[in-house]
Amino acid sequence: MTEHELQFLLRELKTSQDYDGQIVGRLEFEAREATFAPLPPAVDPDLSADLADKGIHELYAFQRACFDSACDGYNVTVVSPTASGKSLAFQLPVLDHLLKHPGATALFLYPTKALIEDQLAKLRDMERCMARINTAVYDGDTDPDARRQLRKFGRLILSNPDSLHYSILPHHESWSRFMRGLTFIVVDEGHYYHGVLGSHMALLLRRLRRLANFYGAHPVFFVTSATIDEPGKFASQLTGELVQNVDSSGAPKGQQTLLLFNPKIVDKQNNIRKSVMKEALWLFQRAVQEDVRTIVFTKSRQEAELLYKYVRDAGAGKGQRLGDRVATYRAGYLPAVRRGIEHRLSSGELTGVIATNALELGIDIGHLDVSITAGYPGSVTSLFQQMGRAGRERDHSLSVFVASSNPLDQYVVQTPGFLSSGRFGTPTINPGNEYILSAHLRCAAYELPLRATIDAEYFGPQYTPLVEQLEADGKLRARGPLVVSTETYPHRFVSLRTLSDKRYHILNQGDGQVIEEADAYKVIEEFYPGAVFLHQGDSYLVTDNDHEQQVVHSIPTTQNYYTDAIIRSDIVVQNERGHRDYGDVGLSFGKVVVSEQTVGFIKKSFHIETEVGREYIDTPEISYETMALWITIPDAMLDRLKEDGYDIAGSLHAAEHLLIALMPIVVLCDRRDLGGISTILHRDTLKPSIFVYDGHIGGVGLTESAYGRFRDVVHLALDRVTECPCKDGCPSCVYSPKCGNNNKPLDKNGARVLLGLLLHRLDMTTGGGE
Amino acid sequence: MSEDGMVALLKDALQLEIEGWLFYRDVIGTLPEGAVRDVFVYLTEQEEKHQQFIKDELGRMEAGNQLDISGLSALKETTHDEVLADAVRSSKDLSQHEASAIHTGMLLERNSWEFYHAAAKKATQPDEVSLYGQLEEWEKLHLHLLEKAYDLLKERIWAENRFAPF
Numbered sequence: 001m002t003e004h005e006l007q008f009l010l011r012e013l014k015t016s017q018d019y020d021g022q023i024v025g026r027l028e029f030e031a032r033e034a035t036f037a038p039l040p041p042a043v044d045p046d047l048s049a050d051l052a053d054k055g056i057h058e059l060y061a062f063q064r065a066c067f068d069s070a071c072d073g074y075n076v077t078v079v080s081p082t083a084s085g086k087s088l089a090f091q092l093p094v095l096d097h098l099l100k101h102p103g104a105t106a107l108f109l110y111p112t113k114a115l116i117e118d119q120l121a122k123l124r125d126m127e128r129c130m131a132r133i134n135t136a137v138y139d140g141d142t143d144p145d146a147r148r149q150l151r152k153f154g155r156l157i158l159s160n161p162d163s164l165h166y167s168i169l170p171h172h173e174s175w176s177r178f179m180r181g182l183t184f185i186v187v188d189e190g191h192y193y194h195g196v197l198g199s200h201m202a203l204l205l206r207r208l209r210r211l212a213n214f215y216g217a218h219p220v221f222f223v224t225s226a227t228i229d230e231p232g233k234f235a236s237q238l239t240g241e242l243v244q245n246v247d248s249s250g251a252p253k254g255q256q257t258l259l260l261f262n263p264k265i266v267d268k269q270n271n272i273r274k275s276v277m278k279e280a281l282w283l284f285q286r287a288v289q290e291d292v293r294t295i296v297f298t299k300s301r302q303e304a305e306l307l308y309k310y311v312r313d314a315g316a317g318k319g320q321r322l323g324d325r326v327a328t329y330r331a332g333y334l335p336a337v338r339r340g341i342e343h344r345l346s347s348g349e350l351t352g353v354i355a356t357n358a359l360e361l362g363i364d365i366g367h368l369d370v371s372i373t374a375g376y377p378g379s380v381t382s383l384f385q386q387m388g389r390a391g392r393e394r395d396h397s398l399s400v401f402v403a404s405s406n407p408l409d410q411y412v413v414q415t416p417g418f419l420s421s422g423r424f425g426t427p428t429i430n431p432g433n434e435y436i437l438s439a440h441l442r443c444a445a446y447e448l449p450l451r452a453t454i455d456a457e458y459f460g461p462q463y464t465p466l467v468e469q470l471e472a473d474g475k476l477r478a479r480g481p482l483v484v485s486t487e488t489y490p491h492r493f494v495s496l497r498t499l500s501d502k503r504y505h506i507l508n509q510g511d512g513q514v515i516e517e518a519d520a521y522k523v524i525e526e527f528y529p530g531a532v533f534l535h536q537g538d539s540y541l542v543t544d545n546d547h548e549q550q551v552v553h554s555i556p557t558t559q560n561y562y563t564d565a566i567i568r569s570d571i572v573v574q575n576e577r578g579h580r581d582y583g584d585v586g587l588s589f590g591k592v593v594v595s596e597q598t599v600g601f602i603k604k605s606f607h608i609e610t611e612v613g614r615e616y617i618d619t620p621e622i623s624y625e626t627m628a629l630w631i632t633i634p635d636a637m638l639d640r641l642k643e644d645g646y647d648i649a650g651s652l653h654a655a656e657h658l659l660i661a662l663m664p665i666v667v668l669c670d671r672r673d674l675g676g677i678s679t680i681l682h683r684d685t686l687k688p689s690i691f692v693y694d695g696h697i698g699g700v701g702l703t704e705s706a707y708g709r710f711r712d713v714v715h716l717a718l719d720r721v722t723e724c725p726c727k728d729g730c731p732s733c734v735y736s737p738k739c740g741n742n743n744k745p746l747d748k749n750g751a752r753v754l755l756g757l758l759l760h761r762l763d764m765t766t767g768g769g770e
Numbered sequence: 771m772s773e774d775g776m777v778a779l780l781k782d783a784l785q786l787e788i789e790g791w792l793f794y795r796d797v798i799g800t801l802p803e804g805a806v807r808d809v810f811v812y813l814t815e816q817e818e819k820h821q822q823f824i825k826d827e828l829g830r831m832e833a834g835n836q837l838d839i840s841g842l843s844a845l846k847e848t849t850h851d852e853v854l855a856d857a858v859r860s861s862k863d864l865s866q867h868e869a870s871a872i873h874t875g876m877l878l879e880r881n882s883w884e885f886y887h888a889a890a891k892k893a894t895q896p897d898e899v900s901l902y903g904q905l906e907e908w909e910k911l912h913l914h915l916l917e918k919a920y921d922l923l924k925e926r927i928w929a930e931n932r933f934a935p936f
Contacts, residue, residue, distance in 0.1 A: 568789075570785075600877075611867075611870060614870055614873060614874065616874075616877045679788070681784075681788055681821065681825065683781045683782075683784045683785045683788065684781065686784075686825050686828055686829055686832075
């Protein structure tokens, strides 16, 4: 929007009768001028003609730098926000090379189906190029005939990591032509691959590179990412090769204004602020009524649907109902529905969209003027991705961050320096994780016999001991200088993702149509019998779940409430595999069962959002085995905390958050790969206990490794909480972005004392009783 | 019943008592001072005593000792099943929140009562039978005192909203 429009909008906001000083901060991110570079002189004529058709006669400087580096054979990474031209940065060298070398092939990997479809549509606009390069999608929905065609003739393939893992690599012989010609591998949205998923991706790319090398190909990697710290280092870890970072300067960037919006306190006693939803609704309505194209990001599908319903119920705006000019967008909608919304957005038919983080990734939805983030999305990178959805290339854009009452949100809104520090964090991955590496070595051996002299280079220093272990376990067998697999298709035992692969159809019994899809966890949390859920603003009542057929039955309803599940989480020790006593402090490691069960639900009225009833239900429990470490706290320590006036539950909870936050430094993972439960009394330990578990079915060795280095973890946690200058807690110490209890109760100072006492015990005594 | 079976049953009992105690503890944090809150404080204390007793017994059994219920009488209830109803009668400003807390407490107590009833039948040692039988009685008392108050409160809320389904 123009500066004038922005000022007008701000004035409108501040003079509105609902405005009561909620804007508590304003951050300005300066504009950046574009710098241009000429198209490379020898670019294929069909490519330059296609570019000319799109009005592209010169490149941004970073696009040209990417072209030059890639053509010189360097692996490249480029970091830039959405809609800044990074797709063209990798398309250009790839298409040019494929046009000039008929035997060459390329693979583009995307994390989601929606992105693949979006990118394919963009490529198809390059008509001359596409007429000469056989380009297609290869994923789980590709039919068998098309797969055969692709294997024979495909040159540019758009796919995802799962298809690469399950289909392409294990059957590489059928892909030998493609592998021989493989010249470019593009990993789009590289920042998406962090933690355990990132470690899997890193090893998957090493397997791909190993096979390509076997066929004589030496592909160039191209990794794109949202803004992160140390992108070159991250891309190198991900691909296993040295990657050159191309500075994205040269891409134009309009000035960005970020308003920090803190709702007023409505309950002083409990420090509760006005609902983030209501404030976001108000801002969104104001903007859309002024015909300002606006996107709201919510933290959950339910919030997106509720907001849409409220907008729809709110009545007319400029002669047209507001509900007709806005839509919701989220995962769970059927692909055709999502495509329709994307089209209506990019064509300008819609003025506003309410979305979950499904729209954070670079799907083209045209230009928007304002972004509203309702609740802190958990990371600075994510918030900036959401902000990046607003504004044309050079225009001034407006973003609003609306804080909830959650202490984490309050810290962000009250500490502007947190967002303007220029620190984004680097995604953590660990391709040396023994559990994950073992799994990929089994797959690699099935794909091609392992050779110690060569393969240790791909898989790192853990290669030899792990191969020996797999031989001892009977999974691999030595045959002369080679090591071969003894298994049939071990890939089926190796899942790249943490969530359940089981998909449910949500059926509208009224017309027999499938309206949504959901995984097993979502069914437990949101589609239990008796649940009233919203789908595109309409209410549905869940009547029954058929877990065998994986179908949720629902009927349209006119109930004026929605439901929130009451979920019981539990952890039960199955067997203790290690135990050490440090005086009266116990440290254990072993197999646990983590379970969740919906035991009831709260009915909440629309708009007012007050509780109008509760029901308790009996639903199947969803549980999984994993590995955990746990510490038991002696009564003497709790007495000391009590005497000093600290909150016991808050101290345990805050200490749990700190251990989870710092453990990744010791075991190299993402904090989202870990889960935790702290309790004043646990049924198995009979003591106050803190559990930290691997958030992956079966465990991936994270807590096992931390068990061996627990003192280091406690030391780091204590340092963090001691050095943090905040008074009562902040995201840098005890607040967790994924806390299921909204970061309550937390006692930072109690945690500091507790960790100090724990460290003292660990230092005074050597653990006995292993 | 084998010793492992006895321990497993006691662990389940402990889990129930922890859940009940945590629930009542949370509820008293949200209620204003007054007679209703006092009853919830009492329930919290009782559940804490049950929990402590079971925890100690589990500790004894895991140390290789026999179940010892001689201390059970110290947990004796010191209330009656009208206590919460009386509190409701004497309190004017009660809301949906109190009703919801009482209702949820009823579900927890019913669950505990049914569990102890089944456990008493499953138990084979005389001390075990006595322990679960006694706990069953006490949870039944909690359930009844909650039910009586809930019925009263429900009637009041209906009357205030001029709702008369009869």
